[in-house]
Every structure is written in structure tokens, then in C-alpha cells.
Amino acid sequence: WVSWTLTCYSILLLYSRTRRTETFLLTMIAYILFTVLAVLPVLLFWKNPYIMSDLKFAMTVLHIGIKYSKITRKFYSILDCFMEKVSEHPQKTFLVFEGSSYTYSQADKESNKVARALLTHANLKEGDTVALFLGNEPYYVWTWLGLAKLGCVSSLLNYNIRSKSLIHCFSCCEAKVVITSAELCGAIEEVLPTLREQGIRVFVLSEKSDVEGIESLSDKIQQASDQPLSPQLRANVNLKSPMLYIYTSGTTGLPKAAVINHGKVWRASFLQYMIGVQSSDVIYLYLPLYHTAGFLMGFSGAIERGLTIVLRRKFSVSNFWADCRKDNVTVIQYIGEIMRYLCNTPKRDNDKDHKVRLAFGNGIRGDTWNDFLDRFGNIRICECYGATESNIGFVNYVGKVGAIGKEHFLHKRSYPYALIRYDTEKEEPVRDARGFCIEVPEGETGLLVSKIGEQTPFSGYAKNKQQTEKKKLKDVFVKGDLYFNSGDLLRINEGFVYFQDRIGDTFRWKGENVATTEVADHLLAVDFVEEANVYGVKVPGHEGRIGMAALKLKENMDFEAKSIYDHVKYFLPSYARPRFIRIQDSVAVTGTFKQLKVKLAEEGFNPNIIKDPLFFLDDSKGYIPMTKEIFDSILEGTLKL
Known part of the structure; x- marks a missing residue:
């Protein structure tokens, strides 16, 4: 195109000299320039049909970069952002919950009371x-805001965990105080002796407590003043200070506490701005606040935007759209399973009668994506990718069905990443003769790694140096470089990023990460189990993988269905309980005694193929023999998992 333009210019210049007409020359030059400018966008669009979206995204990213640079120069926390919103619109509705609504001003005052009660009765100080240990409710929000005003770090516990896992979560973050609700107090009572030994004080959101060692908190909050607290209480907090501990499952078999500092909170909070959420929007938040998705992407992002939040305790497929209509919801979050649940409900005439314009989240399958749009109307779906502890994320800002993100030069410049070749049998990256990793060509699947640096830090896990180091890859492309190992296999094709699979000993089911080692440890506690190999298997029509265990029984002992069912029901949350159990004479291992999972996962739970004894977890009967009828019902979708 440039050569053609220069050729035309030369011809016209020669012609003008012969005619000696300066006016003619200027006119033709102007015409050529106008033609180039008119045709250039068409050519660019032909080469890249997403160019306008790319340019818009670039402007947004640059604006976020400017905002973040201001935060780094003069520290400004997400709490400060909340306080600014309180000042700007004190009477705007901040939270809607079960028929009650609270303004920004009311939320501020309620959190002041919580902070003062804890300051007086728990003797908390900055850095504690x-x-x-709470479910979704307004006091979760007030308590976190109150703790932030004291400069304290909040450890967000999964309310499904129990026993050993619960004690571990308290220990690894060195919590001095635990706050729970009356509904969850029973789980705390089970581990109370250990908590008292460790000097951890327990407060319950109740008017009174009859349990020795558990103190009431609601009465103390009611008696406290709602006046503002001095910023000096958090004077030493900065961008690198920890603000949250969010727990993620891993290969250790126990939850790991990812350290979330104030900088990471901001980076996650900017997601809503990045995808076009406006301050006038109303967001529906039903994902658990102990999750990164619920707390950072949803809640703190809503604070940054100054939104109204419609909070619900748990997801309800039957009430979802009724809630959206009742509270004029315009933005929803999702995980893949949620979208499928909504699509599987009986069709209604008013399916498209709502104000929802934007949905963002992760894990939606391509077929579900299309079904959702056909069923519920013109809703922009913005698929995202990231992990709690990760220093890299992607956003599918153009709405390409099936993609978890789109590459962008500004993004890659700010967050350097690569897909490298990975050996699934050896469970390690492939390295060349020089000892460096090999980047896969476009279109091939590779392990996502992201460079660790000043602007892309990896904070690791609290009191878990071994697992922190395990997530780091050294000497990836040059001697001395350092990369974060995402543990995810991705594929990039024509600029779009696609999720392929998850490596290691973790799989995802019902929106939760399940650590196979933790499940195996619980199974090994059953007296007749000698070895346990836990893995995830794919189920047609479902996102993620469902739990399955291959067991070797102790000599001269039989499989006792009721005993193992009672055990897993007591120790494991529902999503982590193995839905299928396979009894083997021996558990296959590699030469280095690593359990083989790939072949087992491929074989799945088909009784027509597997000759070993198979059992299925029926929610009402416990573990029962797996039959062809059960298998067919699962494939047909008539048996719900």
C-alpha cells in the first residue's frame, strides 16, 4: 500500500513539473492523503476485525495504569475508595439483602461500630x-470494613471446611481472633480445645453465648459508637501490606493461604472498570465472599465502581431471575456451572424480561454460552481467567465464544507470559539441550507461565515456603529469570486464549477446587483402606471434573459402603466427596512411586469398560454398586450430580 502511494506521488510530481501547475499538485496530494486515510481503516479492519475493541481496551488499560500509578505514589486503599464513595453519595444504596437495604453512609457507620467493638473487647491492633468464618450476610461486609479501618488483615475461611483443615487454616495465617455466626458455631466448637490451646479468641455474632471460650459479639457491637475512627490506627499500611488471606486448594492436601496485598486487591478490583461496568449499575453477588471471585472481582470491584450490591447467601436457580427483576440487577457474576443450571431450568415466557446487560466470570463452556444468549437475550458475556495467587490474568473483552481471553500488546508488555511445552507423564516442563524451556507455537497447548517482577509480583502462601517455591520456575528462557507456574494448560489461536486443562493434583467441581491429596488422606483414615488414588473424571454436559477414587483394600478386609460414606460425609464438603469409587488389587504407580492418574481418568466410570468393582455415591442411599442403568442415566442427564 505504501509502495503504491509513493508510485502515484512520483507520477503526479513528474506530471506537475511538465504542466508547472502547483495548484494541481497540491490538489492531487490532498486527494491521495484523503484516499489513504479513508481506506486505511477498512484495510486494518480486514486484517483485524477486532481493531476497534482492541483500541478501546488499550485506552482503558492506559487509564487504569494512570490510576494505579497515582495509588503507588500516594497510598490509597480500597477502604479509602469506599470512604470517598460515602462522602460522594452517602444516601445511595450500597447493599440489598433479604428485603433490607443499606446506604453507603449506613454501611460506614455499621462498620465503625464493629471496629470499635473489636478494638475494645478483642484488643486488636494494626497488623493483627x-x-x-461466615456466610454471605451484611455483617460479613461490616466486619471486613471494620477490620480494614483498624489496619487488620482478614483471613477469609471457606465455611465448608471442618476439623483438621479448619485448624490448619487458623494456624497458617496466625489468626488471633475468629469471628463466626450462630449457624456455623458448631463447627468451631468441634475444634475449640485446639483454638484455646493456641490462644485464639472466638467471637460469635450473637446476643449471648453459653459456650465457655466463645464470646458474644452482637451485643458489644450494638453498644459501640458509630463515630469515625482515626486513620492513625492504620498509619503504617502500604501497597505491599497484606490485606487478605484467601485459601486455595493445592497438592499439599490442605488449603493454602494466598497472601493478597493491597496492590493485588486493586488490580483485581479494576476488572469491572476494564469490562465496562458503570457506577449506575446494580450487581448481583451470590458467590461466596471467601472466594477470590466473590470478594475481589465482585465485592471490592463494586466498591471501586461505587455500585449497589444485591447480596444473597447462596445461589438459587429458582430465585435467580426473580431477584434480578425485583432489584433491577444489570450486572451478574458467574461460574460455568451456574450458567448451565440456569439454561437447564424450564423455559418461561418472561426469560428475556430483565435488565441484565453484562455477565462476567469464568468457566462457561461454548455450548452453554450460546444456549444462554439464545435463552435470556442480548447479554454481553465477558469471560475472564485468573487464579487467587496468580500474577497473570486474561479478559475476553470482545465476547469470542469459548475463549477465556484475548491477547493484547499492552497487556503482554505489562504482564510478560508464555506457553511452554509440558510433559504430562513426567509432570514437568520440557527443556532443551541448554536447559531452557521451550515455547510452544501458536495453536498448540502449553503450560502458562508468567514472569515474576516488580510490577508482577508473586506473594506466595502464608507459612508455606515449600509450596510457594513450588509455584516458581527458574531459568525459563534465560539464566536467572523467574516465572510463576500457573498449573494450567492453555492454547492461543489467532490471538484468543483457550483453557485446555489443569495439571497437578487439583481438579475443579461445582466451582470449587478439590485437592486430591486432601481427599485421599481422609480416605486413608478409614480402617479398611490401604491405598487411595483420587482424581477427577469428566462427565458429559458438566463443567470441570467430578471426584473419583481408586482404592486398594487391606488384606482380608471388605469394602464397607456405609462406613466410608459416613466418614466422607463428616469430613468432606459435598463437592469434594468422591462420587465414584473403584476397588483395585493394586494402585498403579510410576517408577518414582507417583500415582498414575491420567489413564484412570481416561477410563472414567463406565461399568461396561471397567471390570473392577465400582460404586456410585447416591445422596440418599450412600455408596451403591455402579450399574449400567446408573451410567446411562448420568449420560442422559436424568440423574443429577
Whole structure:
């Protein structure tokens, strides 16, 4: 195109000299320039049909970069952002919950009361860690805001965990205080002796407590003043200070506490701005607040935007759209399973009667994506990718069905990453003769790694140096470089990023990460189990993988269905309980005694193929023999998992 333009210019210049007409020359030059400018966008669009979206995204990223640079120069926390919103619109509705609504001003005052009660009765100080063992409710929000005003770190516990896992979560973040609700108090009572030994004080959101060692908190909050607290209480907090501990499953078999500092909170909070959420939007938040998705992408992002939040305790497929209509919801979050649940409900005439314009989240399958749009109307779906502890994320800002993100030169410049060749049998990256990793060509699947640096830090896990180091890859492309190992296999094709699979000993089911080692440890505690190999298997029509265990029984002992069912029901949350159990004479291992999972996962739970004894977890009967009828019902979708 440039050569053609220069040729035309030369011809016209020669012609003008012969005619000696300066006016003619200027006119033709102007015409050529106008033609180039008119045709250039068409050519660019032909080469890249997403160019306008790319340019818009670039402007947004640059604006976020400017905002973040201001935060780094003069520290400004997400709490400061909340306080600014309180000042800007004190009477705007901040939270809607079960028929009650609270303004920004009311939320500020309620959190002041919580902060003062804890300051007086728990003797908290800046830097102390407090564990929140609560479900979604307004007091979760007030308590976190109150703790932030004291400069404390909040440890967000999964309210499904029990026993050993629960004690571990308190220990690894060194919590001095735990705050729970009356509904969850029973789980705390089970581990109370250990908590008292460790000097951890327990407060319950109740008017009174009859249990020795558990103190009431609601009465103390009601008696406290709602006046503002001095910023000096958090004077030493900065961008690198920890603000949260969010727990993620891993290969250790126990939850790992990812350290979330104030900088990472901001980076996650900017997601809503990045995808076009406006301050006038109303967001529907039903994902658990102990999750990164619920707390950072949803809740703190809503604070950054100054939104109204419609909070629900748990997801309800039957009430989802009714809630959206009742509260004029315009933005929803999702995980892949949620979208499938909504699509599987009986069709209604008013399916498209709502104000939802934007949905963002992760894990939606391509077929579900299309079904959702056909069923519920013109809703922009913005698929995202990231992990709690990760220093890299992607956003599918153009709405390409099936993609978890789109490459962008500004993004890659700010967050250097690569897909490298990975050996699934050896469970390690492939390295060349020089000892460096090999980047896969476009279109091939590779392990996502992201460079660790000043602007892309990896904070690791609290009190778990071994697992922190395990997530780091050294000497990846040059001697001395350092990369974060995402543990995810991705594929990039024509600029779009696609999720392929998850490596290691973790799989995802019902929106939760399940650590196979933790499940195996619980199974090994059953007296007749000698070895346990836990893995995830794919189920047609479902996102993620469902749990399955291959067991070797102790000599001269039989499989006792009721005993193992009672055990897993007590120790494991529902999503982590093995739905299928396979009894083997021996558990296959590699030469280095690593359990083989790939072949087992491929074989799945088909009784027509597997000759070993198979059992299925029926929610009402416990473990029962797996039959062809059960298998067919699962494939047909008539048996719900």
C-alpha cells in the first residue's frame, strides 16, 4: 500500500513539473492523503476485525495504569475508595439483602461500630489477623470494613471446611481472633480445645453465648459508637501490606493461604472498570465472599465502581431471575456451572424480561454460552481467567465464544507470559539441550507461565515456603529469570486464549477446587483402606471434573459402603466427596512411586469398560454398586450430580 502511494506521488510530481501547475499538485496530494486515510481503516479492519475493541481496551488499560500509578505514589486503599464513595453519595444504596437495604453512609457507620467493638473487647491492633468464618450476610461486609479501618488483615475461611483443615487454616495465617455466626458455631466448637490451646479468641455474632471460650459479639457491637475512627490506627499500611488471606486448594492436601496485598486487591478490583461496568449499575453477588471471585472481582470491584450490591447467601436457580427483576440487577457474576443450571431450568415466557446487560466470570463452556444468549437475550458475556495467587490474568473483552481471553500488546508488555511445552507423564516442563524451556507455537497447548517482577509480583502462601517455591520456575528462557507456574494448560489461536486443562493434583467441581491429596488422606483414615488414588473424571454436559477414587483394600478386609460414606460425609464438603469409587488389587504407580492418574481418568466410570468393582455415591442411599442403568442415566442427564 505504501509502495503504491509513493508510485502515484512520483507520477503526479513528474506530471506537475511538465504542466508547472502547483495548484494541481497540491490538489492531487490532498486527494491521495484523503484516499489513504479513508481506506486505511477498512484495510486494518480486514486484517483485524477486532481493531476497534482492541483500541478501546488499550485506552482503558492506559487509564487504569494512570490510576494505579497515582495509588503507588500516594497510598490509597480500597477502604479509602469506599470512604470517598460515602462522602460522594452517602444516601445511595450500597447493599440489598433479604428485603433490607443499606446506604453507603449506613454501611460506614455499621462498620465503625464493629471496629470499635473489636478494638475494645478483642484488643486488636494494626497488623493483627482475624479469621472470618461466615456466610454471605451484611455483617460479613461490616466486619471486613471494620477490620480494614483498624489496619487488620482478614483471613477469609471457606465455611465448608471442618476439623483438621479448619485448624490448619487458623494456624497458617496466625489468626488471633475468629469471628463466626450462630449457624456455623458448631463447627468451631468441634475444634475449640485446639483454638484455646493456641490462644485464639472466638467471637460469635450473637446476643449471648453459653459456650465457655466463645464470646458474644452482637451485643458489644450494638453498644459501640458509630463515630469515625482515626486513620492513625492504620498509619503504617502500604501497597505491599497484606490485606487478605484467601485459601486455595493445592497438592499439599490442605488449603493454602494466598497472601493478597493491597496492590493485588486493586488490580483485581479494576476488572469491572476494564469490562465496562458503570457506577449506575446494580450487581448481583451470590458467590461466596471467601472466594477470590466473590470478594475481589465482585465485592471490592463494586466498591471501586461505587455500585449497589444485591447480596444473597447462596445461589438459587429458582430465585435467580426473580431477584434480578425485583432489584433491577444489570450486572451478574458467574461460574460455568451456574450458567448451565440456569439454561437447564424450564423455559418461561418472561426469560428475556430483565435488565441484565453484562455477565462476567469464568468457566462457561461454548455450548452453554450460546444456549444462554439464545435463552435470556442480548447479554454481553465477558469471560475472564485468573487464579487467587496468580500474577497473570486474561479478559475476553470482545465476547469470542469459548475463549477465556484475548491477547493484547499492552497487556503482554505489562504482564510478560508464555506457553511452554509440558510433559504430562513426567509432570514437568520440557527443556532443551541448554536447559531452557521451550515455547510452544501458536495453536498448540502449553503450560502458562508468567514472569515474576516488580510490577508482577508473586506473594506466595502464608507459612508455606515449600509450596510457594513450588509455584516458581527458574531459568525459563534465560539464566536467572523467574516465572510463576500457573498449573494450567492453555492454547492461543489467532490471538484468543483457550483453557485446555489443569495439571497437578487439583481438579475443579461445582466451582470449587478439590485437592486430591486432601481427599485421599481422609480416605486413608478409614480402617479398611490401604491405598487411595483420587482424581477427577469428566462427565458429559458438566463443567470441570467430578471426584473419583481408586482404592486398594487391606488384606482380608471388605469394602464397607456405609462406613466410608459416613466418614466422607463428616469430613468432606459435598463437592469434594468422591462420587465414584473403584476397588483395585493394586494402585498403579510410576517408577518414582507417583500415582498414575491420567489413564484412570481416561477410563472414567463406565461399568461396561471397567471390570473392577465400582460404586456410585447416591445422596440418599450412600455408596451403591455402579450399574449400567446408573451410567446411562448420568449420560442422559436424568440423574443429577
